[in-house]
Amino acid sequence: MMEAKDEISFKLFGQDLNVILAVVANILSWLVATLAPSFLSYLLPNIDEEDKSPSTSPVQTQCIAIGRPGGIEQLRTITLKPGFVTVGYNLGFPSPFVNLSDKTDEELPSGTVVVEIQAFSVNYADCCIRWGLYESANKFVGWPIVPGFDIAGVVERVSASGDTDNISLAVGDKVYGATFFGAYSSRCLVPGRQLRRIPSDLSFAEAASLPAVSMTALYTLYLGGRFPAQDCTPQNKSILIHSAAGGVGGMLVQMSKLLGLSPVVGIVGRSSKVDHPKSLGCDTVIDKSGFKSPSELWEEIQSANKAQGYSIIADANGVSTLRGSFDHLCATGRLVVFGFHSNLPMGQDMLNPWVWLQMIWKMAHMPKFDAMDLVVSNKSLLGFNLSFFVDEISMLGQIYDQIGAWLKEGKLVVPRITELPMAEIGTAHQLLQSGKSVGKIVMLTKSET
Ligand SMILES: *[C@@H]1O[C@H](CO)[C@@H](O)[C@H](O)[C@H]1NC(C)=O
Numbered sequence: 198m199m200e201a202k203d204e205i206s207f208k209l210f211g212q213d214l215n216v217i218l219a220v221v222a223n224i225l226s227w228l229v230a231t232l233a234p235s236f237l238s239y240l241l242p243n244i245d246e247e248d249k250s251p252s253t254s255p256v257q258t259q260c261i262a263i264g265r266p267g268g269i270e271q272l273r274t275i276t277l278k279p280g281f282v283t284v285g286y287n288l289g290f291p292s293p294f295v296n297l298s299d300k301t302d303e304e305l306p307s308g309t310v311v312v313e314i315q316a317f318s319v320n321y322a323d324c325c326i327r328w329g330l331y332e333s334a335n336k337f338v339g340w341p342i343v344p345g346f347d348i349a350g351v352v353e354r355v356s357a358s359g360d361t362d363n364i365s366l367a368v369g370d371k372v373y374g375a376t377f378f379g380a381y382s383s384r385c386l387v388p389g390r391q392l393r394r395i396p397s398d399l400s401f402a403e404a405a406s407l408p409a410v411s412m413t414a415l416y417t418l419y420l421g422g423r424f425p426a427q428d429c430t431p432q433n434k435s436i437l438i439h440s441a442a443g444g445v446g447g448m449l450v451q452m453s454k455l456l457g458l459s460p461v462v463g464i465v466g467r468s469s470k471v472d473h474p475k476s477l478g479c480d481t482v483i484d485k486s487g488f489k490s491p492s493e494l495w496e497e498i499q500s501a502n503k504a505q506g507y508s509i510i511a512d513a514n515g516v517s518t519l520r521g522s523f524d525h526l527c528a529t530g531r532l533v534v535f536g537f538h539s540n541l542p543m544g545q546d547m548l549n550p551w552v553w554l555q556m557i558w559k560m561a562h563m564p565k566f567d568a569m570d571l572v573v574s575n576k577s578l579l580g581f582n583l584s585f586f587v588d589e590i591s592m593l594g595q596i597y598d599q600i601g602a603w604l605k606e607g608k609l610v611v612p613r614i615t616e617l618p619m620a621e622i623g624t625a626h627q628l629l630q631s632g633k634s635v636g637k638i639v640m641l642t643k644s645e646t
Pocket residue numbers: 278280296297298299
C-alpha cells in the first residue's frame with residue numbers, strides 16, 4: 198500500500214545515513230543562526246506547491262511545511278496553490294500535498310473525507326520530524342513534509358465511494374482524530390476511519406489535544422495486558438508511570454485508575470508538576486528532582502509499592518531510566534517503551550554540535566537486553582510506535598471507541614491546554630523543546646476561533 202521512498206539503509210558509525218545527514222543539516226542551521234542570522238532564508242528550500250502570490254480567497258489551504266531538516270527557521274507557513282490540501286502518507290500519495298481541483302466526490306479516494314481543520318496539536322515527535330530524526334517521516338514522506346498527527350475540525354467533503362468505516366460522516370460534522378502527518382494545515386484529506394465525531398461538550402482545541410496522547414496511553418495498557426479487560430491477568434496490579442505530568446502520562450494515570458490498576462505511581466521532573474497527576478487520581482507522585490542519586494530515587498519508587506516490583510512500567514525516557522525500570526519489574530511484569538526522550542536534546546532553542554554529539558553517544562549507550570534474562574526473570578519488554586500503525590484498523594478502532602466512550606461518560610479529563618495561533622508554531626516548538634510546557638500545546642488555524 199505504501200512504498201518506502203528510500204530502501205537503502207546505509208550505516209555510518211553505526212548510524213543510519215539519514216541521521217548523519219540530519220545532524221549535518223542541523224549543525225548548519227545552528228551555525229547560520231549563530232553567525233549570520235540574516236542568511237537563514239537561504240536555508241529554506243523552494244516548495245513547488247506553494248502559491249507565491251495567493252489570492253485572498255479563504256478556500257486556499259494554509260499549512261506549515263518543512264523543506265529540509267533543521268531549526269525553527271524551517272517551519273514555514275505557506276499558502277498552497279488553488280485546490281491543494283495536505284494528506285497523510287497512508288493514502289498512497291507521494292508527497293504531503295494533493296491537488297483536488299476538478300476532483301468530484303466520486304473521484305476522492307474511497308472512504309476519505311476532507312476536513313477543514315480548526316485546531317491541531319503539537320507533539321514532541323514533530324520536533325524530531327523537523328530535526329530529520331523521525332524514521333517513518335524520512336521513510337514514507339521525505340522532504341518537504343507537513344508534520345502533525347492530531348486534528349479537530351469540520352467535515353467539508355465526503356468521498357462518494359466506499360464507506361467511512363460505518364461511522365457515516367457527513368458534511369458539517371465536527372470531528373477529531375489522527376492523520377499520519379499533514380495535520381499542520383487548514384485542510385487535510387483523511388481516511389474517515391481515523392476520525393470520530395467530537396463529543397458535544399468538547400471544544401475543537403480540547404478535541405485536538407486528545408488523539409495521539411490518549412491512543413498512546415491506551416495502547417500502552419493494552420501491551421501491559423490490562424485492556425481490553427480479560428480474565429487472565431497477573432495478580433499484581435501496580436503501575437509506574439514516568440513523566441506522569443505530560444500529555445501521555447496524564448492519560449495513563451486516568452486510564453490506569455479506570456482499568457483498576459493499583460497502586461498508580463507517577464514520577465515527575467519538578468515540584469511544580471506534582472499536583473496535576475495527583476488531581477487526576479495518581480496514588481503517589483514522586484518528584485525526581487528531590488533526589489541526590491538515581492539509586493535513592495529507585496528506593497523511593499520501590500517503597501511506594503508493597504509488591505516486589507511493578508507489574509507495568511510505562512517508560513518513554515530512554516537511556517536515563519530503561520535499565521532501572523527493567524530491574525524494578527515484578528515477576529510477570531511488563532516494561533512498555535514508547536519513546537526515548539532523554540536521548541534527545543532538551544532545553545535548547547537551537548541545537549549546537551555538542552548536543553548532537555551527546556545524542557549520538559547516548560544512542561550508542563542504550564541498554565541491551567538479553568532474551569535469556571527475560572525468560573529467567575519472567576519479565577517482558579515491549580515497545581511500539583503509533584506512527585507505524587496505519588493498517589491496524591480494527592485494533593485502533595477499538596481503542597478509539599473506548600476513548601470516545603470514556604469521554605462521553607465524563608470519565609476522562611482532557612489535558613491542560615495552551616492555545617496559540619497557527620502563525621506561532623515556532624514558539625510552540627521552542628516551548629516543547631524547553632521541557633517547560635505542561636500538558637498540550639494546541640494551534641488554532643483561525644485567529645477568531
Ligand atoms: C491541479 O489540478 C487542476 C485540475 O486537474 C489543474 O488544472 C492544475 O494545473 C493543477 N495544479 C497544479 C499546480 O498542478
